Amino acid sequence: MALVLNEEQRLLRDTAREFLDQRAPVAALRKLRDSRDATGYDPALWRDMAELGWASIILPEQYGGLEFGFTGLGVVLEECGRSLSASPLFATAVVGASAILLGGSEAQKAALLPSLAAGDTTLALALEETHHHRPHHIAATLERGDNGYRLNGHKCFVADGHSADHLLVVARSSGDTGDRDGLSLALVARDAPGVRCQRTIMADSRNAANLRFEDVAIAEDAIIGEAGAAWPLLEQVLDRGRVALAAEMLGLSREAFERTVAYLKERVQFGVHIGSFQALQHRAAQLQADIELCHSVVLQALSSVDDNPQQLPLLASLAKARLNELAKRVTNEAVQMHGGIGVTDELEIGFFLKRARVAMQLLGDTGYHKDRYASLCGY
Template sequence: MNFQHTEDRRMLADTLNRFVSEQYAFETRDRLARSADGFSREMWGRFAELGIVGALFGEADGGFGGEGFDIAVVFESLGRGLVVEPFLGALMVGRAVALAGSDAQKALIAQLIEGSAVAALAHDEPGSHYELAQVATRAVRRADGGWTLTGAKAVVQQGEAASVFLVSARTSGAVDAEDGISLFLVPREAAGLSLRGYRNIDGGRAAEVVLNEVCVGGDALLGQPGAGFATLEQSIGCGVLALCAEALGAMDVAKDFTLEYLRTRKQFGVLIGSFQALQHRMADLLLEIEQARSAVINAAAALGSERVARERALSAAKTSIGRIGARVAEECIQLHGGIGMTWELPLAHYAKRLVLIDHQLGDEDHHLERYIALGRG
């Protein structure tokens, strides 16, 4: 298998890396992450103008990429800059619409690609513990053909800024059954939908979403009723790959910061990078990061494979990223000493992001159990 990126992907990575380094300095990122919106709509539009969102979708959907390696290239670069704009929501919601949406619904993808819309996935619920099929939110069909949604969704990334939500709701079956899950596109202004927003510990914002008898039309249903699990699994799988690639980009930057510190910090008049014990720790860390890179490459290559191979590769990558990301965060802070914990040092923010990525879309323990279960099945 050829793991070299195509010329188009190399150009995409170069363009995005250059833009992030020149226009998205840490001070800019920190200001945006702490702002009332948790990101910049202007910056979101500029990313869209560069074609970054379009790279996440195939030509049939108005993009120019859409494969696993396209997602990996984009999110690795975003991870290097700790970018807080709503790429993850655009990817997961857009891919779900591409898989199961009607022609009218697919107009949303064009809006995401051009940066005029913000979409958020509202799937996780309080107490769901990352289980994809655990959906207690209910959707009841009305006599006029529309639907009434009732339930609550937790930790919806960029929920306050979203113009549309992709909401999972149960139309039949037990609360943990794969069958019976339906997907709905719910506009932000829908009556009965309320939000409670808050800041994330690693930057940006999220929200708790409550659906109190929210009424939507029949055209809000994405795909067939009760058949949303497969679409949900594939779109969230894209999100898992994106998070793994983002973590890889963040690890590379944390590694570079630490190497530079070891080469310049002196103790007892000697560069600490000359201490053999620290050299061994850094060498071990570099090996771990390369293992993480291999896991991301494997997951990107498997994204278009049949279900079990795809999902096992994704869970294997997320398991590795969870473990290695935590170790990179801990070791880099340890090697920096006390300064590694200071808010003013960018490294501390990279460490936070690496730890938090482990808890998005399933943590290390969840994906390890899932990897084993998929192998049995």
């Protein structure tokens, strides 16, 4: 039953919640922000997450993976959304691992996946070149060189771009900026000669970076998938990333909503709890209804990754569009219903508000995914 978690998945969720409560609550993100931590996450936390198997949930056993399925990864991501925990989970265990798993040669998989599974190697997908998600608007070039290829170009809004060990760079082997044909996916060490990296401090206090590549040498065997024909692979990887972000935003929205409902039961004005006011009750009830829909959408999208991949593009766009809107609406209402304290930095609601805005932009905003859904429906 794809829309009901099984016993093991529930156990995984409960374990994750317990672990994150102890090790990576919202206060941990605040601490990283206030200390201007250079890495942007706690490497010790990531080691422990890897020990819990989170880095390898979707990987096959032969590479040291748990082979627990994408829904399993989804429940962990949802919990990370509740606690706003900063870690390489999204960039490495979802996007990076999927790219290698789906596009890598046997040799590449054997070389990389065990180390990803153990949490020893981190990855980041360097895709965007403009301030909106345009996955085939790629000007960065990958040209034939003496021994392999040369990479030139720039990238922005790269999640974990300044902290990952390796970068998966989307670059153009042929064609014009905007073409789906002619794209390649190249694996580049972040400390390779010619790679320049500038961390960007974003609203959510999480990791992002701008990158510049100047005549970076790329070996033949560092191309993931077929050179010049990476679009189908890229789209699958991006859809997995979109579903993962939707799962994170579901957790984020639930947590912000639950905290708000608790506040409505606690705050007294005019001599009564403000939660007794129908004006607030109806808005809260409408959010609950939307959360119920989004819950079903996320579970279906997660399960389609493993069970029904031909439906994944439609479901990924449905999930990303709907969860973008949910996260925006819930976080706005959370601030408003908390009143004055809602706009203080002391209250953690502001962290949810800010992370939501970044997650909404990552891998496609609502307009992008509504357009894609409509196109997939034939209009």
